[in-house]
Structure formats: structure tokens, C-alpha cells
């Protein structure tokens with residue numbers, strides 16, 4: 001399995017470089033270390049290529065990963081998991097192949113929009129994005145129909161190895177319950193907490209987001225399971 005998670009870096013991640021200048025920033029580092037020591041390296045995000053990771057980031061909207069895997073397996077089985085193949089394929093056929101991911105008609109349009117951008121700007125080759133700044137890429141990705149901030153940042157971080165922290169519902173839930181984030185805060189305000197608390201480090205951002213998803217799925221559910229959670233000793237509201 002191909003992964004952008006740099007396993008050799010995992011041994012360094014317990015030394016995530018966090019600022020020590022404020023309580024919240026300290027807690028951001030402390031939570032990272034607690035989660036890392038509990039879960040270890042998460043080795044995210046599954047995908048055999050940056051293109052597959054980007055497709056997965058679009059397909060995973062509003063569904064679980066198991067369904068995305070089925071959709072990606074269908075695309076692979078029909079030799080459709082490439083920019084050229086998806087560019088040439090009728091949108092109805094794409095929708096049929098990605099049906100297991102749910103909202104398949106909407107997601108087929110989103111995939112087509114992403115492929116259209118990729119073909120027009122980078123000849124369908126994500127490797128050609130390497131020369132474009134992260135800021136420019138983020139603006140361009142957000143201009144694609146159906147690509148929101150979480151999807152754009154997932155592509156930047158997990159497919160393109162750029163130091164951009166991904167904020168999702170799990171992040172807001174965990175950090176708001178610990179009084180570090182307002183659950184009503186906007187995406188960029190939440191993201192700034194992480195960008196301002198740690199040095200820009202792709203491997204750490206990659207790992208941290210994966211750890212938050214793990215604790216969110218296992219413990220910090222709508223009805224929290226604080227008693228056995230690795231963050232139980234960190235002050236929280238539940």
C-alpha cells in the first residue's frame with residue numbers, strides 16, 4: 001500500500017515542535033503527545049498514488065471510508081482510476097462506478113470538475129503541481145465546484161504533502177469539549193489554532209489529524225466515552 005505518511009518520521013513525532021507560549025498552544029502539543037503515545041503511528045491516508053488520495057478525498061464526503069474503498073475498487077476494476085480515463089468517461093458511467101460512496105450523482109460531478117481542473121492546468125498529472133505554491137493550489141482547489149476547505153486541505157496534505165492542517169467535525173468536537181476551540185468557530189479560525197501552535201510540518205500535521213479522527217471515532221462520539229479515553233486526564237467539559 002502506498003502512503004504519504006512517512007513512516008521513518010514517526011519516531012520523531014513525539015517531539016512535535018509546539019510553541020510553549022500560551023496555555024492553549026501547550027495543550028495542542030500535549031494532546032498530540034497523549035494521542036500518539038496511545039495510538040502510535042496511524043499511517044494515513046490509504047491510497048496507491050496522489051491521484052487516488054485526491055479521488056478518495058472527494059468520495060469520502062458524507063460517507064465512511066469502507067464505502068469509498070468499494071467505489072475506488074470499482075474504478076480500479078474498470079481501469080477508470082486515472083485522470084485520462086475519468087476525463088473521457090461519461091458522467092453517468094462514473095456515477096455508476098462510484099455508487100457505493102453515496103451521493104454518487106453529485107460526487108460524479110465533483111470528480112469531473114476536479115478532473116477538468118487537473119487536465120486543464122496540469123495535463124492530468126498531479127506531479128506537475130509540485131511547482132505551484134500551496135497558497136495558489138488552495139485557491140484553485142477551492143474554486144472547483146464541490147471542493148470545500150476540508151476536501152481541499154485533505155488533498156493538499158495527504159496527496160500533495162503540503163503543511164496544511166485539516167479541520168473536520170472530529171477536530172471541532174474534541175477541541176471544543178476541552179475548551180480550546182469554540183464549536184461555532186469558522187474553519188480558518190480552527191485551523192489557525194494548529195498553524196499557530198506548531199511549526200509547519202507535513203508529517204506531524206498528517207499524523208495529528210489521523211490521531212484526532214481515531215479518538216473521535218473510538219471515544220469522542222456524540223455520547224463521549226471519557227472514562228477510557230487517552231485524553232481523559234486533560235481538563236474537559238463532559
Ligand code: SF4
Nearest residue numbers: 177220224226229231
Ligand atoms: S471522549 Fe472525553 S476525554 Fe476523550 S476526547 Fe472526548 S471529551 Fe475528551
